[in-house]
Amino acid sequence: MDETKKRAVVLLSGGLDSATALAIARIEGYEAYAMSFRYGQRHAVELECAVRQATTSAVEHRMVDIDPVSFSGSALTDDIAVPKHGHVDELTDDVPVTYVPARNTVFLSFAVAWAEVLGAHDIFIGVNALDYSGYPDCRPEFIEAYEAMANLATVAGVSGNRLRIHAPLIKLTKAEIIKRGNALGVDYSQTSSCYDPAPDGRACGHCDSCLLRLKGFEEAGCADPRKYIED
Amino acid sequence: MDETKKRAVVLLSGGLDSATALAIARIEGYEAYAMSFRYGQRHAVELECAVRQATTSAVEHRMVDIDPVSFSGSALTDDIAVPKHGHVDELTDDVPVTYVPARNTVFLSFAVAWAEVLGAHDIFIGVNALDYSGYPDCRPEFIEAYEAMANLATVAGVSGNRLRIHAPLIKLTKAEIIKRGNALGVDYSQTSSCYDPAPDGRACGHCDSCLLRLKGFEEAGCADPRKYIED
Numbered sequence: 001m002d003e004t005k006k007r008a009v010v011l012l013s014g015g016l017d018s019a020t021a022l023a024i025a026r027i028e029g030y031e032a033y034a035m036s037f038r039y040g041q042r043h044a045v046e047l048e049c050a051v052r053q054a055t056t057s058a059v060e061h062r063m064v065d066i067d068p069v070s071f072s073g074s075a076l077t078d079d080i081a082v083p084k085h086g087h088v089d090e091l092t093d094d095v096p097v098t099y100v101p102a103r104n105t106v107f108l109s110f111a112v113a114w115a116e117v118l119g120a121h122d123i124f125i126g127v128n129a130l131d132y133s134g135y136p137d138c139r140p141e142f143i144e145a146y147e148a149m150a151n152l153a154t155v156a157g158v159s160g161n162r163l164r165i166h167a168p169l170i171k172l173t174k175a176e177i178i179k180r181g182n183a184l185g186v187d188y189s190q191t192s193s194c195y196d197p198a199p200d201g202r203a204c205g206h207c208d209s210c211l212l213r214l215k216g217f218e219e220a221g222c223a224d225p226r227k228y229i230e231d
Numbered sequence: 232m233d234e235t236k237k238r239a240v241v242l243l244s245g246g247l248d249s250a251t252a253l254a255i256a257r258i259e260g261y262e263a264y265a266m267s268f269r270y271g272q273r274h275a276v277e278l279e280c281a282v283r284q285a286t287t288s289a290v291e292h293r294m295v296d297i298d299p300v301s302f303s304g305s306a307l308t309d310d311i312a313v314p315k316h317g318h319v320d321e322l323t324d325d326v327p328v329t330y331v332p333a334r335n336t337v338f339l340s341f342a343v344a345w346a347e348v349l350g351a352h353d354i355f356i357g358v359n360a361l362d363y364s365g366y367p368d369c370r371p372e373f374i375e376a377y378e379a380m381a382n383l384a385t386v387a388g389v390s391g392n393r394l395r396i397h398a399p400l401i402k403l404t405k406a407e408i409i410k411r412g413n414a415l416g417v418d419y420s421q422t423s424s425c426y427d428p429a430p431d432g433r434a435c436g437h438c439d440s441c442l443l444r445l446k447g448f449e450e451a452g453c454a455d456p457r458k459y460i461e462d
Contacts, residue, residue: 067295070341073348095386101347102340105384109333109340110301116332117304137384145380152373153336155326 005031007120008166009111012036012053012061014046016191016213017126017169019053020181024168025124027184032059033118035111039100040068040077045201046192053190064110071100082196084206088215095134096208098195104137105146108165112150121161128169128177143167174216182222189225202227236262238351239397240342243267243284243292245277247422247444248357248400250284251408254415255399256355263290264349266342270331271299271308276432277423284421295341305331313427315437319446326365327439329426335368336377339396343381352392359400359408374398405447413453420456433458 008030012018025032034057036050047063054061071077076098083096104127111123127138136142147165151157169177181188193213194203203210205228217224239261241253256263265288267281278294285292302308307329314327335358342354358369367373378396382388400408412419424444425434434441436459448455 062300064301065296065298069293070295070344095389099386101386102344102381102384105343105381106337106340109337112336113301113333136386136389139383142380142383145376145383149373149376149380150333150336152370152376153333153368155330155332155367158326158367 005029006122007031007033007118008122008124009033009035009115009118009120010059010124011107011111011126012050013126014048014050014053014191015126015193016181016188017128017177019049019126019186019188019191020177020184021124021126021168022053022057022059023181023184023186025166026057026059030122032057032124033114033120034059034061035064035107035114036061037064037066037107037110039066039071042076042082043192043195043197045197048201049190049192056187056190062114066106070106071103073101076100076195082204082207084204085208085211086206088211095136098208099135102137104135104142108146108150112154112163115163116154116156121156121163122166123164124166124168126169127167128172128174130171130173140167140170143170173219174212175219178216178220178222182220187225192226198229202229202231204228205230236260237353238262238264238349239353239355240264240266240346240349240351241290241355242338242342242357243281244357245279245281245284245422246357246424247412247419247447248359248408250357250417250419250422251412251415252355252357252399253284253288253290254412254417256397257288258415261353263288263355264345264351265290265292266295266338266345267292268295268297268338268341270297270302273307273313274423274426274428276428279432280421280423287418287421293345297337301337302331302334305329307331307426313435313438315435316439316442317437319442326367329439330366333368335366335373339377339381343385343394346394347385347387352387352394353397354394355397355399357400358398359403359405361402361404371398371401374401404450405443406450409447409451409453413451418456422457424457429460433460433462435459436461
């Protein structure tokens with residue numbers, strides 16, 4: 001614990017975006033408290049990545065168990081096929097079956113509870129509204145509304161210590177996120193984005209998330225260090 | 232399942248207020264889906280009441296486990312003494328140590344997730360801003376902000392099916408709530424409000440919640456059917 005630093009709770013999924021958000025929170029001078037969720041996701045390999053990232057960064061890390069039934073109805077939690085595409089241009093603007101109902105709302109709520117206990121007034125979330133999968137809870141208007149709500153929900157908020165939800169990636173392209181992370185020394189080999197990885201953790205290369213990630217690395221002009229099934 | 236009725240998720244703590252909110256949801260014509268939370272509360276006897284209420288009302292009931300560490304720092308979850316008073320006038324306007332960080336925010340978030348899966352656009356919560364314990368997340372402005380956020384967070388919201396958070400008790404006194412519940416046939420012997428009950432479930436009679444409840448029954452002009460330690 002470093003008494004000279006302000007604390008921040010950082011949502012850490014194990015993916016590329018939240019790993020970058022963690023690095024940004026730390027470079028901005030916060031003492032980070034990372035939080036991950038085990039909710040029956042079929043891509044649980046991301047949690048192993050989250051643990052490694054937290055260990056590498058030497059930050060306190062809390063893993064919260066959420067009964068998978070709470071998030072039923074999504075291809076990420078249920079026995080519903082994850083859509084695969086040949087190219088990123090095939091993605092549509094519709095909300096896809098990989099949408100997990102109210103996931104970021106639930107995750108942020110646990111982060112707000114932990115922030116209250118820690119005396120933290122800052123929460124970081126790696127949502128991104130450009131190269132994303134079309135989920136409603138990744139948009140700037142959602143983040144703004146969540147912050148307004150959280151300031152009415154908490155003792156921190158009502159006592160004048162404004163709680164802030166930081167979404168530093170929200171207006172960046174995937175390529176910009178990767179460039180930012182590379183500049184901050186993020187090890188992207190320790191991040192997993194795939195919605196449907198092989199048992200050994202290799203990425204499928206064809207789900208929405210893989211396609212957006214691969215396009216991002218291509219546009220950033222560097223190789224993706226993550227292993228893919230077709231490598 | 233009744234296809235002719237609109238579905239509503241009802242947060243059911245096992246206490247007096249939420250039992251009344253459940254009865255109101257049903258009399259308003261909703262098919263209710265009750266949701267309770269096991270979060271390490273020392274007054275877990277309320278969950279037995281919630282189960283009995285759901286059974287009596289023949290509604291589907293989901294019990295969600297939340298890791299107690301998520302709500303640490305409260306007298307309701309930790310080894311902190313629950314304050315006792317001789318009279319209700321001794322309660323102050325300060326947020327008391329029985330405040331559980333972001334509890335209603337977390338509970339509502341699970342309710343929103345379930346509503347998305349059920350195709351429900353209505354959520355009932357028995358919060359009450361008059362005879363209450365001074366928690367920030369029981370005020371009308373919190374409920375309004377939560378509803379605004381939820382409509383940006385969900386597919387239901389973005390597709391034009393406005394999600395509504397109903398707080399039918401928010402402007403009622405405890406006595407008014409009890410009168411309403413009596414008119415609807417709520418069995419208050421099956422409700423537990425005490426923050427620090429005896430192992431056999433009897434209420435302490437001196438915590439904030441007991442004092443507000445006893446005052447409510449007195450003002451409503453009827454006896455509280457719940458057993459108290461001093462009875």
